[in-house]
Amino acid sequence: MKTLLLALSSLVATTLFAADSPPVGAAAPDFSLPDASGKAQSLSQYKGKYVVLEWFNPECPFVKKHYGGGNMQKLQREYTDKGVVWLTIDSNAPGYEGNLSPEQAQKVMKDWNTKQTALLLDPEGKAGRIYNARNTPHMFVINPEGKIIYEGAIDSKASPNPADIPSSTNYVKVALDESMSGKPVSNANTRPYGCSVKYK
Amino acid sequence: MTAQGQIYQGKQLVQADALANVDAVVPGEPFLVGVRLKMQPHWHTYWKYPGDAGIPTDIKWELPEGWRVGGIQWPIPLKLQEPGDIQIYGYHDAVLLIQQVAPAKNSTNSTVKLSAKVNWLVCEKICIPGDAVLTLSLPSAATNSPANTDLFTRFQKQLPGSPAANFSASWKSDAAGLVLNVTQLELAKFPSVDFFPSPPENVAVGHPRLESHEGANYTFRIPLDNAKQNFKSLPGLIVFGSATDAPDRNAWEVSIGSEMVASNENSTARDVLRFLVFGFIGGFILNLMPCVLPVISLKIFGFVQQAGQSRARIFRSGLAFIAGIFAWFLGLALVLVIIKSAGGQPVWAAQFTNPYFVLFMSTIVFVFALNLFGVFEINLPQWLSRRAVAAEGSVHGDAGSFFQGVFATVLATPCTAPFLGTALGFAFTQSATVILLMFGSIALGMSAPYFLLSAQPAWLKFLPKPGPWMVRVKQLMGFLLIATLLFLLSVLGAQRGVASLIWTCAFLLVLSVACWMKGAFLTPLASAKTRGLVLLLMLLLTIGGGYYFIGDKFQSAAAVANPTASGGGWEKFTPERLASELQQGHSVFIDFTAEWCITCKFNESTVLETAAVQAAFSERQIVKLKADWTNGDPAITKLLKQFGRPGVPLYVLYPGGTAQPFVFPELLTKNTVLEKLETINRTVASQ
Numbered sequence: 001m002k003t004l005l006l007a008l009s010s011l012v013a014t015t016l017f018a019a020d021s022p023p024v025g026a027a028a029p030d031f032s033l034p035d036a037s038g039k040a041q042s043l044s045q046y047k048g049k050y051v052v053l054e055w056f057n058p059e060c061p062f063v064k065k066h067y068g069g070g071n072m073q074k075l076q077r078e079y080t081d082k083g084v085v086w087l088t089i090d091s092n093a094p095g096y097e098g099n100l101s102p103e104q105a106q107k108v109m110k111d112w113n114t115k116q117t118a119l120l121l122d123p124e125g126k127a128g129r130i131y132n133a134r135n136t137p138h139m140f141v142i143n144p145e146g147k148i149i150y151e152g153a154i155d156s157k158a159s160p161n162p163a164d165i166p167s168s169t170n171y172v173k174v175a176l177d178e179s180m181s182g183k184p185v186s187n188a189n190t191r192p193y194g195c196s197v198k199y200k
Numbered sequence: 201m202t203a204q205g206q207i208y209q210g211k212q213l214v215q216a217d218a219l220a221n222v223d224a225v226v227p228g229e230p231f232l233v234g235v236r237l238k239m240q241p242h243w244h245t246y247w248k249y250p251g252d253a254g255i256p257t258d259i260k261w262e263l264p265e266g267w268r269v270g271g272i273q274w275p276i277p278l279k280l281q282e283p284g285d286i287q288i289y290g291y292h293d294a295v296l297l298i299q300q301v302a303p304a305k306n307s308t309n310s311t312v313k314l315s316a317k318v319n320w321l322v323c324e325k326i327c328i329p330g331d332a333v334l335t336l337s338l339p340s341a342a343t344n345s346p347a348n349t350d351l352f353t354r355f356q357k358q359l360p361g362s363p364a365a366n367f368s369a370s371w372k373s374d375a376a377g378l379v380l381n382v383t384q385l386e387l388a389k390f391p392s393v394d395f396f397p398s399p400p401e402n403v404a405v406g407h408p409r410l411e412s413h414e415g416a417n418y419t420f421r422i423p424l425d426n427a428k429q430n431f432k433s434l435p436g437l438i439v440f441g442s443a444t445d446a447p448d449r450n451a452w453e454v455s456i457g458s459e460m461v462a463s464n465e466n467s468t469a470r471d472v473l474r475f476l477v478f479g480f481i482g483g484f485i486l487n488l489m490p491c492v493l494p495v496i497s498l499k500i501f502g503f504v505q506q507a508g509q510s511r512a513r514i515f516r517s518g519l520a521f522i523a524g525i526f527a528w529f530l531g532l533a534l535v536l537v538i539i540k541s542a543g544g545q546p547v548w549a550a551q552f553t554n555p556y557f558v559l560f561m562s563t564i565v566f567v568f569a570l571n572l573f574g575v576f577e578i579n580l581p582q583w584l585s586r587r588a589v590a591a592e593g594s595v596h597g598d599a600g601s602f603f604q605g606v607f608a609t610v611l612a613t614p615c616t617a618p619f620l621g622t623a624l625g626f627a628f629t630q631s632a633t634v635i636l637l638m639f640g641s642i643a644l645g646m647s648a649p650y651f652l653l654s655a656q657p658a659w660l661k662f663l664p665k666p667g668p669w670m671v672r673v674k675q676l677m678g679f680l681l682i683a684t685l686l687f688l689l690s691v692l693g694a695q696r697g698v699a700s701l702i703w704t705c706a707f708l709l710v711l712s713v714a715c716w717m718k719g720a721f722l723t724p725l726a727s728a729k730t731r732g733l734v735l736l737l738m739l740l741l742t743i744g745g746g747y748y749f750i751g752d753k754f755q756s757a758a759a760v761a762n763p764t765a766s767g768g769g770w771e772k773f774t775p776e777r778l779a780s781e782l783q784q785g786h787s788v789f790i791d792f793t794a795e796w797c798i799t800c801k802f803n804e805s806t807v808l809e810t811a812a813v814q815a816a817f818s819e820r821q822i823v824k825l826k827a828d829w830t831n832g833d834p835a836i837t838k839l840l841k842q843f844g845r846p847g848v849p850l851y852v853l854y855p856g857g858t859a860q861p862f863v864f865p866e867l868l869t870k871n872t873v874l875e876k877l878e879t880i881n882r883t884v885a886s887q
Contacts, residue, residue, distance in 0.1 A: 060326075061329045079663060093283070096325060129284065132285075134252040151405065153402075159319070191403055196288065197253075197284055198283070200283055
């Protein structure tokens with residue numbers, strides 16, 4: 001009886017404390033958001049493809065670290081060329097740093113020459129909260145079956161210094177390469193680093 | 201020296217400078233340096249574990265050749281909440297990040313220049329990285345005086361400390377993450393008790409949450425994002441005060457035992473069952489431990505004696521022996537429960553840290569040996585024998601078996617067999633019922649072979665037939681007991697020095713005369729008058745000898761302060777020593793040992809003191825500390841408890857830096873030690 005109670009309570013606890021990101025291996029929760037051109041984009045429409053989710057804030061030094069030298073754009077181009085869907089999401093609330101109007105979003109994409117499939121605007125923080133995205137950049141990789149196969153940092157060196165990029169391991173790249181060649185993802189969960197997402 | 205931090209909207213967000221707590225450098229004398237970050241109101245920099253966002257401040261000191269610098273001593277951070285359930289750990293207003301610097305012994309320059317490259321991230325609504333190169337010039341001198349005392353004191357007061365006495369922390373893990381249970385009476389006084397985790401780099405943890413709280417007992421749940429990573433515990437801080445962020449806060453560092461020690465309330469029936477099984481196996485193994493070996497031969501001898509008797513009697517003797525084992529263990533459990541409820545810290549084999557207990561054991565072993573040599577016979581009081589005859593059984597034999605059982609187990613206690621260690625570590629965090637069950641299962645394990653042999657006496661036929669040779673065997677057994685006595689005396693010598701040994705032997709001599717008198721004159725045929733006189737003389741000898749040699753001479757033989765000479769590059773363990781070595785970034789190996797612990801001696805001679813292992817230690821510049829528990833040093837007891845161990849042996853390797861300590865199994869092999877040492881970065885020691 002006691003064992004049963006304990007099992008039940010730990011089950012309840014598991015659901016209660018699911019305030020964390022949906023765990024690696026779980027089905028990626030669906031969402032629908034407008035992109036910079038006003039078109040609705042949902043996760044479910046890309047079922048059957050690899051999807052990368054990237055939380056974004058153009059003012060954040062950690063985001064600038066990866067866009068300033070073209071590192072993120074290179075990654076986006078490399079994988080979108082391979083058929084990967086790359087969704088950049090801005091979940092920063094209006095009035096906070098990094099919040100983008102559709103026009104500002106288009107301007108950032110043009111100025112920075114970004115290569116993602118779409119930049120989604122999430123000023124209410126809907127998608128951000130479902131995924132418990134805490135940082136910019138905070139990365140998720142979803143496989144064609146719709147399961148999360150990677151969650152965490154963009155790479156292995158938690159710093160705002162672009163000089164660290166060449167010597168760090170890009171976890172998103174590793175996860176995509178491994179999964180695409182049929183291997184399990186060796187490092188499926190890391191501690192994301194960056195600025196906090198500015199929720200309302 | 202103040203460096204310019206980043207400017208944002210016309211304000212300098214962070215002012216950074218470097219300071220020392222002395223006005224001059226004395227070669228070879230360590231001092232403290234601090235990097236102070238002064239932030240604009242509402243802006244914060246980060247703790248070593250930043251939480252959901254941010255990065256910790258990074259400091260790289262550039263020091264002259266041969267100098268060393270320790271890790272950053274992080275003050276207790278604030279727990280800050282941001283919208284969207286984002287939780288971070290950082291500092292507002294100002295922080296001083298202190299590090300210890302050890303200058304070279306032969307530093308010759310008249311002025312030394314130290315410089316630090318500092319990187320930080322400062323955030324309010326937005327985050328801005330900043331960096332600075334700070335310099336600090338100090339004259340070199342033969343003496344120095346303190347400097348910046350107020351500032352250093354202010355921030356040293358905010359450093360977390362080690363837990364108060366009787367603090368206990370235990371970890372449990374389940375599918376959702378980790379559960380931490382902490383207890384310390386003081387904690388009941390504080391309205392706010394929290395846990396700040398500091399997981400290893402790159403490990404993401406969820407927000408710790410106070411799950412339940414009852415008096416001084418707090419249970420936290422820490423969700424782990426990565427179920428695959430098999431973490432059993434996390435280092436962190438227990439932060440307590442009048443409110444979460446109150447200035448009066450204090451914190452204790454929760455160090456991590458590598459073993460998972462399940463806690464009282466949360467232990468499932470399965471955990472208890474597993475530990476009961478360990479207890480049983482451990483109890484069984486006690487029969488094979490070196491310090492029980494002489495007694496085992498005694499017991500085998502007992503079976504030989506019984507082999508000629510009736511089956512029922514053999515079984516009864518067996519049961520009596522088993523009852524003896526149970527009586528001892530359950531008695532011990534009761535004492536443990538009583539001490540536990542009185543707030544003491546009972547520790548396994550702690551009896552052997554008490555010289556009077558060792559003395560008592562020596563006396564018993566010696567008297568037993570004399571008995572085996574045939575100096576005297578043990579006969580029960582007449583009323584008892586008479587009743588025994590009336591009961592048609594041999595109470596003599598049963599009572600003898602009972603006490604043999606007690607005796608065998610008393611001798612077994614200092615050898616914590618590998619399984620037993622884990623099981624007992626668990627038992628100490630448990631309720632009285634579980635402790636009793638636990639010790640019951642140890643007793644069951646120890647008595648299992650005797651139960652089988654006495655229930656199936658057919659197997660006893662494999663033992664030789666009784667005969668006159670038994671007298672010789674009995675005498676031979678006496679010598680084994682004398683060997684046991686030598687071991688006990690060596691423990692006493694280590695505890696109290698040579699003088700105490702002399703007085704103990706003198707007491708044993710007087711006692712042996714008393715025993716001889718009993719054998720020679722106290723025969724059943726002796727007249728009542730002779731009997732009374734001899735008894736009186738015996739009593740006088742024993743009490744007088746005890747009073748003079750033990751009460752007076754032995755008592756005044758002072759405890760040996762440093763029981764073992766630390767040869768072979770081993771240095772004496774103190775908590776301060778450990779802390780300072782770790783602060784300087786050294787790798788440290790600790791050998792928890794005691795004179796009376798045979799497993800420890802065995803491990804030392806076959807593994808730790810071998811050339812290969814010694815070479816590996818010195819090659820990697822690992823600091824070797826010996827924690828000698830012969831006299832029950834309370835500082836060592838506390839550390840043992842932190843590792844969930846009730847006694848020695850315990851072998852711990854601190855790899856250096858902030859890496860978690862590694863705990864070796866109780867029985868070492870050269871391979872396990874060498875393999876682990878391989879993983880120590882050779883450059884750690886020279887960074």
